[in-house]
Amino acid sequence: MGHVGATIVADKAQKPIAAVVESLAAAKCFSNGESGRNALPEAVAVDRGGRGLDAITPDDHRALMARIAHDQDRAAFAALFGHFGPRVKAYLMRSGSDMESAEELSQEALMTVWRRAESFDPKQASVATWIFTIARNKRIDAFRRLNRPELDPEDPALTPQAEPEPDEHLDEVQKSKAIQEAVKTLPKEQAEMLRMAFFQDKAHSQIAEETGLPLGTVKSRLRLAIARMRKQLKELDE
Amino acid sequence: MTAVTAYEMRGQEPTHHLSDELLMDYASGALDEAGSLFVASHLTLCPHCRARLQALEAVGGALLDDIEPVSMADGAFDAIMAKIDAAGSANENAAPAEAERVVDGTVLPAPLRKYLGVDLDGVQWRKKGGGVAVAPVPGMGPEANAFLLKVEAGRAVPQHSHGGNEFVMVLKGGYSDASGHFGRGDVELADDDVDHQPIADDGEECVCLAVTDAPLRFTGKTGWLLNMFVKM
Numbered sequence: 428m429g430h431v432g433a434t435i436v437a438d439k440a441q442k443p444i445a446a447v448v449e450s451l452a453a454a455k456c457f458s459n460g461e462s463g464r465n466a467l468p469e470a471v472a473v474d475r476g477g478r479g480l481d482a483i484t485p486d487d488h489r490a491l492m493a494r495i496a497h498d499q500d501r502a503a504f505a506a507l508f509g510h511f512g513p514r515v516k517a518y519l520m521r522s523g524s525d526m527e528s529a530e531e532l533s534q535e536a537l538m539t540v541w542r543r544a545e546s547f548d549p550k551q552a553s554v555a556t557w558i559f560t561i562a563r564n565k566r567i568d569a570f571r572r573l574n575r576p577e578l579d580p581e582d583p584a585l586t587p588q589a590e591p592e593p594d595e596h597l598d599e600v601q602k603s604k605a606i607q608e609a610v611k612t613l614p615k616e617q618a619e620m621l622r623m624a625f626f627q628d629k630a631h632s633q634i635a636e637e638t639g640l641p642l643g644t645v646k647s648r649l650r651l652a653i654a655r656m657r658k659q660l661k662e663l664d665e
Numbered sequence: 666m667t668a669v670t671a672y673e674m675r676g677q678e679p680t681h682h683l684s685d686e687l688l689m690d691y692a693s694g695a696l697d698e699a700g701s702l703f704v705a706s707h708l709t710l711c712p713h714c715r716a717r718l719q720a721l722e723a724v725g726g727a728l729l730d731d732i733e734p735v736s737m738a739d740g741a742f743d744a745i746m747a748k749i750d751a752a753g754s755a756n757e758n759a760a761p762a763e764a765e766r767v768v769d770g771t772v773l774p775a776p777l778r779k780y781l782g783v784d785l786d787g788v789q790w791r792k793k794g795g796g797v798a799v800a801p802v803p804g805m806g807p808e809a810n811a812f813l814l815k816v817e818a819g820r821a822v823p824q825h826s827h828g829g830n831e832f833v834m835v836l837k838g839g840y841s842d843a844s845g846h847f848g849r850g851d852v853e854l855a856d857d858d859v860d861h862q863p864i865a866d867d868g869e870e871c872v873c874l875a876v877t878d879a880p881l882r883f884t885g886k887t888g889w890l891l892n893m894f895v896k897m
Contacts, residue, residue: 485730501746508742513734520735530738534745541749552719556726563694563725573698574804576705578715579767582775586678586850588712606720607727625725626732630695631686646686653685656724 483510485603488554496544507554508537515562521626522566532569536562553603602660609659617652624649679711679850687832687854688714692721699809702776702802703832703852703876709774710850773836777874780804781813785837785872788813796820802874810877816840816865831855831877833863838871840864 483506494503515536519529539561547557567575578585610618623634631649635642683704690696691704708715738744768775770784778784780802790798796817805811816822818838832854839848840863847853847863865871 505742508745511729512737512741514729514732516737517732517735518729521732529735530741533737534741538745538749541745553723553726555730556723559725559729560722562729567694573701575694576698576702576776576779578705578708579775582709583769583771584709584774584778586710586712602720603723603726606723607730610724610727610731621724622728624689624695625693625728629693630690633695649689650685653689653721653724656720660720 485553485555485607489549492544492547492549492554495541496547499544504541507540511540511555511558512537515558518559518562518626519566521622522570523627524566524570528569532565533562536565539565550598556603605659606656609656613652613655617648617655620645620648621652677849678713679707679848679852681845681847681851681853682711683707683714683717683852684854685717688718689721692718692725697809699802699805699811699876700832702780702805702811703834703874705776706774706836706874707834707850707852709776777802777836780811790815797822810875812875814873814875816863816871816873818865818869818871819867821862821864831875834874836872836874838869839866840871840873841866 488507488510491500491503491507494500495507512533516529516533519532520526524532536558540558543561547554551557552560564575567573610621613621620634623629623638624631629637631645632642634640635645638645687696687700687704691701696704708718768778768782768784770778772785773781781788781800788800790800792798797820798815800813800815802811802813813836814822814833822840832852833847834852835847835849837849839846839851841847842853842863844853
């Protein structure tokens with residue numbers, strides 16, 4: 428039943444977009460698992476620096492975002508949707524949404540990506556990070572019915588950065604690559620703890636309760652994971 | 666010395682920062698509204714923690730990119746493009762309009778001004794005696810507690826320990842306790858192991874944002890005063 432509502436919504440779509448989008452959909456967007464990362468149609472090929480047609484890298488994401496923001500390029504958006512839609516959905520399901528709400532919310536999240544494309548600032552975050560924050564906020568809004576106070580960058584009370592950023596010569600794409608790498612090389616129990624913390628909407632104390640681990644162990648594993656990532660960033664910076 | 670202007674206060678960067686735990690719970694979205702208000706208020710005053718948050722959100726981004734994908738429903742892309750076309754640019758224009766009201770001010774961080782509807786000079790204080798006044802932050806829900814606490818220059822806050830966590834951040838002036846000195850933007854996270862007695866700096870009243878996730882237990886004689894405001 429989970430799929431029914433979402434499918435009805437989908438059927439309301441009046442007209443298909445370009446054929447390229449269809450082929451995209453067939454080739455990649457809606458496939459499950461890693462195989463989906465392979466075939467990216469030529470029509471939406473972005474600057475790959477000769478790396479070939481495989482997995483979409485953070486650089487690709489950024490190039491796609493630029494085309495969406497500047498040209499409202501639907502093919503570029505289709506490619507981004509194909510990559511992130513199923514990931515946002517997976518994230519929402521791990522956070523406890525049922526299939527139907529996860530589908531609905533991930534569609535909403537990706538609509539927000541399109542609508543706010545111009546506000547994306549590649550100097551502040553990678554595309555994956557930006558989309559993570561959008562999906563997270565949708566989830567908080569929908570399931571916890573809480574407001575999430577956020578700072579206002581235009582706030583006159585804001586204390587500006589006094590010195591140059593400590594790692595300003597690292598751009599966000601480099602940083603997110605380093606963090607991605609670090610996440611992949613984390614010891615299994617630390618990585619799992621991070622996933623629980625980020626995906627399952629669990630405060631440290633709840634993770635402790637659920638895993639039966641002492642709170643101190645949860646805290647120290649997460650702290651180790653974060654320390655490791657910091658170290659990775661520092662090494663990259665040197 | 667009461668004439669510390671907002672501009673002078675803006676200059677300093679905090680030296681007591683948010684814990685990794687609190688920042689991570691904020692980055693992941695696990696933190697409740699009161700805790701999030703506390704974090705957002707500190708972030709306003711602390712470039713260092715803003716950079717730390719960015720790194721933690723990048724962890725969220727990396728985990729998202731790495732997750733095992735789940736197929737979207739057939740036609741999902743066409744469906745959202747149809748919605749986008751139907752809405753036209755109306756939605757884009759509506760977005761700023763639905764953005765919450767902005768409350769002018771330079772002293773309290775914007776997230777706090779929004780909840781209170783005023784900057785510090787407009788806050789309605791309730792005197793609690795002993796040089797202490799409080800003002801609740803509305804809209805935190807039944808479980809959480811957030812309030813502003815004002816202590817006259819040189820006065821002590823009645824001694825108390827905690828049944829849970831108490832997060833305190835200085836917004837104006839400063840105070841000292843066993844852990845050191847705390848000025849604008851500095852945060853102190855007291856848990857149930859801490860039995861502390863903050864004393865406001867001489868020469869200037871001290872205003873703090875306090876958030877608790879469990880009722881405080883007061884150990885001193887004047888503790889009953891503060892029991893008033895944790896129940897607000």
